[in-house]
Amino acid sequence: MSIAKLEHQVAASTGGSDGSGRLRVVHGRQEVNLPAAERAVRDLLVALGRDPSSPHLADTPRRVAESFTELLTPREFDLTTFPNDEDYDELVLARNIPVQSLCEHHMLPFTGVAHVGYLPGERILGLSKLARVVELFARDLQVQERLTVQVANWLQEHLAPKGVGVVLEAEHLCMSVRGVQARGSRTITSSVHGVLREDAASRQEFFMLARDV
Numbered sequence: 678m679s680i681a682k683l684e685h686q687v688a689a690s691t692g693g694s695d696g697s698g699r700l701r702v703v704h705g706r707q708e709v710n711l712p713a714a715e716r717a718v719r720d721l722l723v724a725l726g727r728d729p730s731s732p733h734l735a736d737t738p739r740r741v742a743e744s745f746t747e748l749l750t751p752r753e754f755d756l757t758t759f760p761n762d763e764d765y766d767e768l769v770l771a772r773n774i775p776v777q778s779l780c781e782h783h784m785l786p787f788t789g790v791a792h793v794g795y796l797p798g799e800r801i802l803g804l805s806k807l808a809r810v811v812e813l814f815a816r817d818l819q820v821q822e823r824l825t826v827q828v829a830n831w832l833q834e835h836l837a838p839k840g841v842g843v844v845l846e847a848e849h850l851c852m853s854v855r856g857v858q859a860r861g862s863r864t865i866t867s868s869v870h871g872v873l874r875e876d877a878a879s880r881q882e883f884f885m886l887a888r889d890v
């Protein structure tokens with residue numbers, strides 16, 4: 678079984694009445710209140726014994742508030758799908774999708790990569806969209822386990838593939854720069870559905886390809 682090279686098929690089928698479908702994906706979370714966030718950062722600096730009126734820190738509350746806003750706001754995207762006209766029934770796997778998220782326990786970043794694969798059903802997905810789905814859930818206060826499950830569940834629900842699998846490898850700043858200071862330690866989580874969960878050979882193949890280094 679080979680890793681899919683679906684880009685060409687998709688490109689070849691995008692002209693005119695190709696049966697492609699688009700679904701606008703927006704996050705349903707509450708918007709950040711920027712002025713309130715800035716005030717809170719100023720208060721935090723005071724509480725930490727720092728002087729927010731110092732020229733060095735004058736602009737820090739705005740920068741911090743904007744940084745968190747960016748890290749917590751996924752970009753909208755169109756979920757583009759195409760009919761699986763060729764009845765492609767092998768694994769489609771996107772490896773090393775960058776992941777940046779914020780741990781909900783410390784509000785410190787965790788970063789790494791996601792490997793997302795699926796066995797197509799009636800529809801196939803524009804490949805870049807897998808990264809967008811990861812971002813949709815990564816730009817939130819998260820734990821890695823939940824992020825992994827959410828990406829897998831969302832794809833299962835919206836793409837209805839025969840199977841879906843997600844592996845996440847990430848380094849957590851709350852583990853590497855504080856606490857146990859386990860620098861370089863990566864946490865690996867996974868979530869699988871359908872054939873990739875139930876069929877031992879498919880499951881094994883997915884994990885072998887996903888973790889290949």
Ligand SMILES: [Zn+2]
Nearest residue numbers: 780782783851
């Ligand atoms: Zn943490």
